Amino acid sequence: MYDYNSQPLYVGKAKNLKNRLSSYFRKTGLTPKTEALVKRISSIQVTLTQTETEALILEQNLIKSQRPPYNILLRDDKSYPYIFLSSNDDFPRISLHRGAKKKKGRYFGPFPNVSSVKDSLNLLQKTFRVRQCEDSVFKNRSRPCLQYQINRCTAPCVGFINNESYGEDVKFTEMFLDGNNQELMNTLAARMESASENLEFEQAAVFRDQIASLRKIQADRVVESEQGDxxxxxxxxxxxxxxxxxxxxxxxxxxxxxxxxxxxxxxxxxxxxxxxxxxxxxxxxxxxxxxxxxxxxxxxxxxxxxxxxxxxxxxxxxxxxxxxxxxxxxxxxxxxxxxxxxxxSRVNNREKVQQKYEALQDALQLPELPARMECFDISHSSGEKTVASCVVFDEGGANPSDYRRFNINDITAGDDYAAMRQALERRYKRLCEGEGKMPDILLVDGGKGQFNVAKDVLSELSVNNVELVGIAKGTTRKAGFETLIVDGGNSEITLDSTSSALHLLQEIRDEAHRFAITGHRQRRDKARKTSSLESVPGVGAKRRKELLKHFGGLQGVKAASIEDLAKVQGISRNLAEEIYQTLRMS
Incomplete structure (x- = not known):
């Protein structure tokens, strides 16, 4: 069903097309929402399929591609995480996996979220000590890492355990993930008794601890256990x-x-x-x-x-x-x-949000109840890797799918005003071009300076239908004493610390602050973990390893001359010049 602009309204399948369509166009008995749909219908297109199964699949493909407003839409396109156990390594690795299953090994799951996978991996690491490190780390270790020191790995990277013993740990891990807990505990109990009889008391204690962990899991598990997926x-x-x-x-x-x-x-x-x-x-x-x-x-x-x-x-x-x-x-x-x-819980939360929005409407004397609000904040460490955040709240509260981050570049380090201007310009230029929804309220975390920057940006872009509000910390800089800057910067409001409107603004402000800090830390940590050699064209992992090995570290590479660089295996004269120039500029 299409509207007058040829946009899809609704997709449906029917074994009897005449009866199905007649149900929409009868004179009485239609629900208000169905009546609203029918009033918008301009044309109906029909596709015939050979079987009902084909019709079902076609219907879902059309709903997914065209997103008609009167169909139920499931906004859940992310793949579910799995636990992956490799099979082509001498010492198999266990890890979290999401995406296409192209690697050789076994996949256990799916799990509903990443946190449940991490909980399981943490438990397995403490119980069976199968390695979880990346292959690049595993292959380049010369001594055991911290995981070995805290008894969460058996250090196969440096040969502290043989293949046979490690294989047993992998087997126990598979049995646990397959749900064969009772069989696993019986096996471990038999190994513990055998080790005790052979006077191998340390090994018997390891089996004892593993059994204790499994018993605790079974005691904590509420629903257990019938076979089947x-x-x-x-x-x-x-x-x-x-x-x-x-x-x-x-x-x-x-x-x-x-x-x-x-x-x-x-x-x-x-x-x-x-x-x-x-x-x-x-x-x-x-x-x-x-x-x-x-x-x-x-x-x-x-x-x-x-x-x-x-x-x-x-x-x-x-x-x-x-x-x-x-x-x-x-x-x-x-x-x-x-x-x-x-x-x-969701309905109650929506009612509480509604009450806060009504309180905000009264506090700001708005003609209508706000339906959408955005808040911006800036985060950096002494000007390093500045990130701006934009969080969105609508009728249901926080709407993380509409959050945005902006990596701020080409400004004076530590200039929060310039960072705010750049973020707002990038955001509202896109909104003016139709990319996303324009908010009813723009909340800026900061004083008169940040407020005036936002005011100038909205004026330059001719955005006139957004209420601009600044939230500045009071003289004590404590929560509950904030000052609101409104009316184009001509008025200030101080709400009571118990005000629902103030609590809503604090919640939005704090969420913007959290989102900005998280983005800044990720950007900063990524930069610090990245070697400047990685930015040199033509220098891959193997050549980086040769350079670092030859000069004893990055500082040695930076101090080397072009002639010295060209002496390294695999480094030509031209590439040595490229490395030399790039490291001097970084």
Whole structure:
């Protein structure tokens, strides 16, 4: 369905096209949102497919590519993280992996987020001590690193453990990640007894500690353990909003979960929302791992068609169930309870945000309730690697997907005014060109100086519909005593320390400060970790290694003459001149 500007409004599939379209154009019984959709329809285009499965896949491809406003849109295009165990190394490495699975080895997951992967890696590092260092570090060690000193690695890099013993640690790691905890503990118990009988008490103590760690894991685990890989869906509806909660179960263990909050488009029921969500979740996201089972809280329309489509993508059968019992029923109940609780928390949070926005409207005497606010802040270390942040708050609070950072260059070191000007000019030139939404309020962290810079930039770009507010620290520079600069800089307001409006502005200001500091630290640390040799064209890792080895370090390379550089293996005269000139300019 297209509007009068030939922009897509809605994409849908139908086994009986006449009946489906008639339901939109009947005289009575339409919901207000459906009526709004119908009023905007200018034309309808039809594509025929051979099978219902093809229609489902085409529908999801069109929704993903065209983003029609009346379809449920799943904004979750990131791939999920895995734990990767290499197989082509003498001493395999375990690490976090995200993206295409091109490396040789085993992938365990998916996990719902990076933090859950890091928790698992931290546990494995303490229990089985399989290396997690990069191959470049591993191959160039001459002595054990700190991980060996704190008993989190067996130092295979310097030969402190042989392949056979290390292979056992890798085997135990695989058993744990496969969910064979009981078998693993039995194996470790047998090894502990054998070591004790052979009077190898230190080795027996290692096995004892590993068993103790595994027992603690089992005691802490709430849901355990039925075999199978499955995704378990729960759904809740309240006040026109929805929450869909997904439990990721692999090898009978819950690896984690994630909540989604699809926006209601056409006054749909829970079954309709879930039916629209499932294809978006699996088919539209090519990075998604499809499990053997999908557990649903209730029947959904076209479940068999979705299962067939998933089976084609997975190249194996996929079962979709809703009538289950035992442990599967407990998982379904857990998913539904989580969806309900998370939706209640989200609704309550939105109500609190709404109250703060209303208080801000009263405090600033605005004619309308602000729907979108931006705040800028600057961070640097004595002028080094200056970064400006822009954070965005809307009706739901912080909107991290719209945050932006600006690397500030070509200014006098430490000039915050110039940095603020550059960031604002770059941001609002793009907004004036239609890239993003213009805010109702622009909040600037700083005093009259920063406020006037922002005022000049908005004036130069002819931005007249944005309320400019400065938030300056009071004389005591303590939270709760801030001064607000308003009315073009002609007035100042001091709000009560208990004011909800002030708390909202403080929250935005602090978030901008946090985001700026994080960006600055990342930029600064990257620069400090980067060798100036890396900026020389034609000097790769091998030549850098030869240069550093020949001269004993970077300072020696910088002090060397062109003739000395040309004596290094693999360095020609022309390349030596290039290195010499580049290092003199850096």
């Amino acid at each position: 499955m995704d378990v869906f729960g759904i809740s509806q309240a006040r026109g909003g929805f929450c869909i909660h997904v439990l990721f179960v692999r090898n009978g263990r819950v690896l984690g979960s994630k909540s989604y909050f699809p926006k209601e488009k056409l006054d749909q029921q829970k079954s309709e929302v879930l039916a629209a969500f499932l294809p978006q979740f699996y088919i539209a996201n090519t990075h998604r791992e499809i499990p053997a089972e999908v557990l649903l809280p209730h029947p959904v329309e076209d479940a068999d068609i979705v299962a067939d489509a998933l089976a084609q993508l997975r190249s194996a059968k996929v079962i979709m169930k809703h009538n289950v019992r035992g442990q599967r029923l407990k998982w379904l109940q857990l998913a539904n309870q989580s969806a309900e609780q998370n939706l209640i």
